[in-house]
Amino acid sequence: MQSIQEMGQSAQAAAFTLGQLATTKKNQVLLAMADALVAATPTILAANRQDMAAANANQVRQVMRDRLKLDEQRIATMATGLRQVATLADPIGVIDKGWQTDAGLQIAQQRVPLGVIAMIYEARPNVTVDAAALTFKSGNAVILRGGKEALQSNIALATVLQQVLVDLQLPAAAIQLVTDTSHETAQALMRLDDYVDVLIPRGSGKFIKTVVQTATVPVIETGAGNCHIYVDDSADLAMARDIIINAKTQRPAVCNAMEKLVVNQQVAAQFLPQLAAALAPYNVELRGDEQAQAILPTITPATTEDWATEYNDYILAIKVVPDLDAAIKHINRYNTKHSEAIITNDYAHSQQFTKQIDAAVVYVNASTRFTDGFEFGFGAEIGISTQKLHARGPMGLTALTSTKYVVRGSGQIRQ
Template sequence: MKTLSLETIGQQAVTAAQVLSQLDTRTKNEALLAMAQGLTTNEVAILAANQKDMAQAEVNQVKKVMLDRLLLTSERLQAMAAGIRQVATLADPIGQVTSGWQTQDGLQIKQVRVPLGVVGMIYEARPNVTVDAATLTFKSGNAVILRGGKEAIATNIVLANTLRDALTSVGLPADAVQLISDTTHETAQELMQLNDYLDVLIPRGSAKFINMVVDKATVPVIETGAGNCHIYVAEDADFKMALDIIVNAKTQRPSVCNAMEKLVLNSEIAADFLPQLQAALTPYNVTLRGDERAKAILPDIEAATAADWGTEYDDYILAIKVVDNLDEAIAHINRYNTKHSEAIITNNYAYSQQFTKQIDAAVVYVNASTRFTDGFEFGFGAEIGISTQKLHARGPMGLTALTSTKYIAEGNGQIRQ
């Protein structure tokens, strides 16, 4: 992909967005299937590029747990293609009438879903975001400008070119998907201030990265991603269920934002539960850090510091807070969480209802792993991010979250008196 100025990239995106906004659903779905086929056909080149990125990351001493975010395998690539195909089966939100009515003056008013226009994505070492973002923005009638991190640049270039070739093959503008190949900080900041062309910017990455984008951007930003996720185990919880959920939420893929980072535990069961938890997590080499009450039960674990409670580890580390009741648990979680995903393990219906009502987070679980906070798992096919804010969109963002609405008012000569 040749190097272009951001001004040119922005102009091309606006032009492509105008075309996309007029496409019918069948045309969009045909293009999506071509994209999915492109990933499968081009697997060898994509995985070769990814190995190049992986090798460089190891030279740069990127943490092993973070390498997992960067790695593509044949299975992961096929899952990405399956995600595209699932998006093709989803209802097209564009043109949907969300409401309609007649005014006292006889005007027929309806509210209709329309694309946002041009979406900017700025993200770190996760090449799957390239495909997820392109897929969802395309189906929702938006053009996308992608700016991935330097760690995945070789992979992202091949992925973006594969998707662009698929669009060209079905007669659609390749510039619906554009990747900025310059990974310098200066270019990133220029993208954050591309007000004449971007309608919205969506960052994905660490809390530090997202905060930096929010601070420097002059275009509208949807905050996503940072996940300091808690699980509260109540005094009536089924131990086996709780242990199974915690092992899954902490160890299945600790580098992702929906992984568990903190355990909040009721004091009534702490003495019985914590030794079983330590035994369950030992095979995964999880480092436990506990407050004074947890350390009194497990003296060999590390002492948690004040900084631990607000930290997203993205690693095999779990901090433990012991509390006396549900109210204390909710207060602790709401103080330190990032409004991403929180869970309670309980058999008490009243507890579950209080927890779901009072916890301030995009997704709240009862007796389930936080790892389910994902667009594919929610049935969206993919996600462009998990919004942790409250305006416009919240939680896993699928097709509808990439639309706006406009009002269409039809009359027969009415004038306002």
Template sequence: MSDLITMGKAAKKSATFLAQADTLLKNNALKQMSAALIAHDATIIKANEQDLNAAKNNGVTEVMLDRLKLDKNRIQAMAQGLLDVAELPDPIGHVSEMWKTDANLTIGKQQVPLGVIGIIYESRPNVTADAAALCFKSGNAVILRGGKEAIHSNSAIVLILQTAIEQAGFPKDAIQLITDTSRETARQLMQLNRYLDVLIPRGGATLIQTVLEHATVPIIETGTGNCHVYIDGSADLKMATDIIVNAKCSRPSVCNSAETLLIHRNVANTFLPVIEEALAPYQVELRADSSALAIFKTAVEATEEDWETEFLDFILAVKVVDSIDEAIKHINQYSTKHSESIVTSNYFNGQQFHREVDSAAVYINASTRFTDGFEFGFGAEIGISTQKLHARGPMGLNELTSSKYIIFGEGQIR
């Protein structure tokens, strides 16, 4: 615990410095961080190979290995993400509104950093660079705690970023990594009340639940994605096929991939054989209700558990529904409130879906895979919030700020 307290104190001091930092200096530091990642890509890849080898020896699946893997292209993408963040408007200091009161006070609402942000995450080392960049630009110090499966990759990335920001005139402790990956240290971080202003868990259901049970600091819940695609009776079936294949197969290990396909009974006989054929090259396992099971050539019977599971694999639950109302009811019952999509040619059904589905991102005629900070124009994301406070959906710079009121008077007393 003493090591975490030392990190917390250093982070608090760094956060005070960052909160006052000039935008141009922050942007210059981000550009240096980006260049440093590319200049040291061989170091990162070598560290990543250690993590990959350990994961393979531990029997990690190919899908999860893909989450862990870094190569030159992915490091280039990480570096570009830093440049994209540098180009975004700096929210800190922005006054969103100003008004006069009856007492002739002028009051403004100004964006300020949250302070010190703790982030617990799993597997994907690119999160390290994304989180560091967004916290840095928004004036927040960050304490990162990645999973043990990526410890060598994360350590290499953080060391490179720390060196770059220090050379740019910033305290290196603005970005820190906890290298002790034990559960006990993670739980201590969850209770670092004097130093953490907020904790953001980014990972699977088990991680999220652990944080919810043990954290005593404020948290923003992110990550778990039991996402749905509903094929309406009026859907363009070519469009529907393309969306399903993309939403399920482009990268099944991420939280915005589709886990359940709902289809209107009127098009089930026509569409399900087509989607089965389209998914076959990816060897997707179909877990179907009785109606879909009677149509598919190869499928297994779905269980109640399948409707509520985030598979993160080439597995798709399939259910035939009699109406859009039944589809919406199913989604609101089993969804983790992440991302849902309807494929339809009916304007009114699309609007009903938008209105009644209670998730962070609700699509008409598009893949759920677009729920991503980069795709939304945020440069990167700290995570995808599935709660309603303090942020919801992909979290970029603005979601890493709070506000304070600035008041101008002329000697008024009450």
């Protein structure tokens, strides 16, 4: 097996080749990868069964096993993502702006690849394909390091993608998978300054914090999602109920799932019993502050720790507030800058919420589950950035590029 240093060297060489590729060639490769994934479905599923058996033996939580599990439909969805990325406009070479200076210089700001992107992520095999698709289309080489829980699945997926590269006379090192899942190897990747241009971690808040504190290469923080939905006093309560059920129960282990409910006290007594009854079939554990407990006496008392916790599970904490200002203050104190939503029929309230909430994505009358590159029309996503520099929110192709200035003159010298 190659060392991390050798993988970095190979990736850097591959990145140079990818940076020169024509868009038509990139799209040809992506479409071939999609077909190859579908053709390899039996092999990929066999590998995934090994990972699932290990997860069952290790008593991994059901919601986490759902993130790990592959089936024919999920593989088909990965292939669809590859095909959609092939249809997207290529950002490389695009001129963002151009102008002429007083000295007669023609200056153009042009999109270029970042170079080598490293990704460290947990037990989600689809990330392997999504990351490969977006980095390849944007002219970047990628080094992938998934969690040990998904190792066999990731190997099977990466092998298919690399074989397509080889078949089409491109360097296999454009998409590399680290198969040593030790902490030491992960730390070596985080410190591969000579070859890695940016590192993107995906996982829990604790995991991302560890990466940020350890890495010496630039990091784009992603993923941790302590997401809130605020039910305003003017809300359509039936709409609020349906949105909350979707945001909490559809896939509770993903970062865009709802974790906290904030509800206006004017509607709390009417709404909370209805919501509790609607959530009961999903076995959602409800926790609440004193006002919520007064309305729902059987729920668990919420602690200060609850307000800051990303559960990734069938748990929902409820905070009752007197007004919109209190809701915004509470959300901004405890959120992770990911996705926040308001359910309201008051336009002024919706405007205040979208203006004052500090988050990458803010919704009005919609589920937080839509924070996703696929749903945003990006074809796939490399991650959801919760920081403010370079990129924020679901990151598609443009977020994986930088710019350089191309300056054309006719013999000018500076006086």
